[in-house]
Amino acid sequence: MTDEPDQAYRAYIAERLPMLRRLAHLLSQDWHRADDLVQSTMVRLYLRWERVAAATDRDAYARAVLVRVFLSERRTGWARRVVLVDSAVDTTATVDPDAASAVAVRTALAALPARQRAVLVLRYYSDLSVEQTADALGCSAGTVKSHTSRALAALRRALPDDEPASVRPGGER
Structure with a gap:
């Protein structure tokens, strides 16, 4: 790679790294695993x-x-075979209701099969729309709809x- 594309790659990664890490964490439910996923992704992108660079939507x-x-x-x-765990969760600590709701949603999300998650x-x-999700996963829109359901x-x-309804799936946003 010449200097110009290399700089464009570095600039893109520097800007989008937080978004990629958050997405990877939601998928893997583990920050260490998320970092590994992002690193593999960055290598493939490079x-x-x-x-x-020629794609109409680089983020997609x-x-x-x-x-x-x-x-x-x-x-x-x-x-x-391997399940990675950050650390034991302290169940004795007092947690405000919003944090408890977030933990409940993340726990339920982690229990889903990988494609549904x-x-x-x-x-x-x-x-993303149904079509964009189908494109990202390499499947049909009907498959996305059935997995979502x-x-x-x-x-x-x-x-x-x-x-609360705002936290439950299908609740108002």
Whole structure:
């Protein structure tokens, strides 16, 4: 790579790194794993930077690569054998209701299968349309809709009934 594309790559990564890390964390539910996912994504973006730079929506391209790295990793035997945990959660601490709701939603999200979690993160966190999500995942719009439906139903079952409507999946935004 010459200096100019290299600088463009560095500038793009410097600007979008926080977004990629947050997305990876929502997918993996672990900051260390998220950093590994982002690093793998950055390598793939660098190797194909000419194609990325020519894309009409670089963020969509980067999100698609990140999600595909995550899903690919989940298919390996290593992901099924090893569960990484940051540290034990202190259950004795007093938590305000909003933090408790956020923990409940994250716990329920973590329990979903990887593709369902990816669909919800892309649709509701990244605010992508059904078609954009399907493109990022490399599947049909119908598959996105069915994964969304199943994932939201699972989240509704997993969340306590006393969750505020704004926190519950399908609640007002």
